[in-house]
Amino acid sequence: MTPEQIQLCKDSWTKVEPIADDAAALFYNNLFEADPSLKTLFKGDMTEQGRKLMEMIGTAVRMLDKLDQLVPVVQNLGVRHVDYGVKNEHYATVGGALLLTLSQGLGEDFTPEVKEAWTEAYGILSKTMIDAANEYAA
Ligand code: HEM
Numbered sequence: 387m388t389p390e391q392i393q394l395c396k397d398s399w400t401k402v403e404p405i406a407d408d409a410a411a412l413f414y415n416n417l418f419e420a421d422p423s424l425k426t427l428f429k430g431d432m433t434e435q436g437r438k439l440m441e442m443i444g445t446a447v448r449m450l451d452k453l454d455q456l457v458p459v460v461q462n463l464g465v466r467h468v469d470y471g472v473k474n475e476h477y478a479t480v481g482g483a484l485l486l487t488l489s490q491g492l493g494e495d496f497t498p499e500v501k502e503a504w505t506e507a508y509g510i511l512s513k514t515m516i517d518a519a520n521e522y523a524a
Contacts, residue, residue, distance in 0.1 A: 387510070391503035392450045398500050399447045402491050403440075409491045410436025416490075417483040424479070427471045443484075446511055457514055464515030465522045474519070477512040484508060 387395075402409050414432060418425050428435060442463065449456035488504055489496040 387450060387503070387506045389451070391499075391506055394500050394503040395447050395450060395507050398488070398492055398495060398504070399444060401495060402488070403444065405491060406440040407433065407436065409487055410440050412490055413439070413483055413487040416486045417480060420483055421476075421479050424476065447507065450507060450510075453510075460511055460514045461518035464518035467515060468519045468522055472519075474516050477516055481505075481508045481512060 410433075414436065446456060446460065449459075485501065485504060485508070489501070492500065
C-alpha cells in the first residue's frame, strides 16, 4: 500500500467510528444477505461481536504503517478463526460485505481511491489470516 492509501483508510475510518454500532449492524446484514449460511458460525451476542470487529479493524488501520507489528496480531486472529469454523472462501464474502458497508456508511466520501485503498488493506489482512490459518490447519 502507498502511504497515501494508508492515509485514505485512516481518514475514512475516523468517519465510520462515530457510527460504529450502526456500521457493524449494517455489515452483518450485508454479510448474511450475501451468504445466510454464515449465520450459524456466530454463537454470541451480535452487538458485542460487532464491537470486537470494529475495534480490530480500527487497530489494523492504525497499524497499517507498522506491518511488522500488525502481522503477528492478524496471524493469531486468523488461527482463532479456524476454530470458529471459518473457511478460506468466506474471506471474499466478508470483504465484499465490508466494502459495501463502507460505501453505504461513507456515501460520497467512498471515492474510487478510497475503495482501492480499502481493497488493498482488506487484501493484506485476509491474506495474512488465510496463510496463518492454512499453516495452522496443515
Ligand atoms: C479482516 C477480517 C476479519 C477480522 C478483522 C475479524 C475480526 C474478528 C474479531 C476481532 C473477532 C472476536 C474474537 C477474536 O478476537 O478472536 C472475530 C470473531 C469471529 N469472526 Fe471474524 N474477522 C474477520 C474475518 C472473518 C471471516 C471471513 C469470517 C467468516 C464468516 C469471520 C467470522 C467470525 C466468527 C464466526 C467469529 C466468532 C463469533 C462467535 O464467537 O460467536 N470473521 N472476528
